[in-house]
Amino acid sequence: MGARSGRAARRSRPVGEGDTRTTSPQGTRLRTAVLDGPWLVLGKDGRLTVFARADEGLLRWTQSAAAGGRWAGPDVIATPRLSHLTVVRGADGFVRFVGRRVSAEGRATGVVHASQYQTGRPVTEWKPVGSPHKDAVSAGRVGVPVAAVSGSGSVHVFVANAGGGVSMRCEDAKGAWGPWRDLQGSDAYEGAVAVAAESGQVEYLAPGDGVAMRWRQEKPDGDLVRCPDLPLSIGPGGATALETGPDRITYYWADAATGGLFAHRPGSWMIPLGGSPAEGRIAASRASLDGYDCTVLAHLTPGGEIMLAACGTENEGGGVWWARTAERSSRPPALGCDAEGRVVMALIGEDGALRIASQAAEPGLAMAPSVPV
Secondary structure, three states, rough: OOOOEOOOOOOOOOOOOOOEEEEHHHHHHHOOOEEEEOEEEEOOOOEEEEEEEEOOOEEEEEEOOOOOOOOOEEEEEEEEEEEEEEEEOOOOEEEEEEEEEEEEOEEEEEEEEEOOOOOOOOOOOEEEOOOOOHHHHHHOOOOOOOOOOOOOOOOEEEEEEEOOOOOEEEEEOOOOOOOOOOEOOOOOOOOOOEEEEEOOOEEEEEEEOOOEEEEEOOOOOOOOEEEEOOOOOOOOOOOOEEEOOOOOEEEEEEEOOOOOEEEOOOOOOOOOOOOOOOOOOOEEEEEEOOOEEEEEEEEEEOOEEEEEEEEEEHHHOOOEEEEEEEEOOOOOOOEEEEOOOEEEEEOOOOEEEEEEEEEOOOOOOOEEEEEEE
């Protein structure tokens, strides 16, 4: 199933290292960067929210009405000094933020977290999750945290520890944190991904030295069990995980050596996805297109173009056809669906402003031109 865009391509201008700028309603110039994780989130009330980062804190744009075209924001939400910030939505509809806190010199000091319980409502106080290491030198070498929320609302936070393995800490549904657990592993790189299936089972994938290390729960809220390593060479942007069947996770990534795109479901073959090389993470979402269950993919090329594709869910082997969207960015896009099931793509445009593109009222996957927010 093909994908197409509603406007012609435009020339890009040079960009920096990925941070861009936008203007708040108060006129403040804000350095803007996307978050790790799915930073376009659908709330329980049917409204979408976009989250991004700035020097001043967390940025939030909120859809004014479900499936509507008007947005409010950006709200600027104060955060501690962070080097990275990950967002994750649980089955309960709550949004959790997990960040790596750093000192004024940029050394990691531990993990912090906060929550948003309703769309557009205040974010809770930022509280410490801590570090798997007690000494400051080792704590300073802890990797970027990622998180998943089980079906019971338990938050699982994963980090690469100073020894190159993986550590995990879990908050139960009542808000009590257990101890840090060493999941073992070795040579864990940045770019890990955690995901919770609809059943509530949590799975975690960490890029390693020529392989990807994987852990999963055999039952909801059970122990995380180490699975056989996968022969995947995941690029610096990391992997994206999408549940494509009951308790069946498909991973999408760009190859570390070539930038080529691949998909893999553990227990099956790796599937080349074709198209242009990718820069950063691939965005992935499921949507109903012409009555068919489909997977929608988007990625950023090294030249700053955003490419879009759709295929039958778990039918990547039947062919994935990529289309230029004519949208340009310095950061990978985010994908989701609105309250009416239409595909929505969020991106930070060349001018540094948030832009939103929505599915047009046409057969297949045709995206209308993006509009600034």
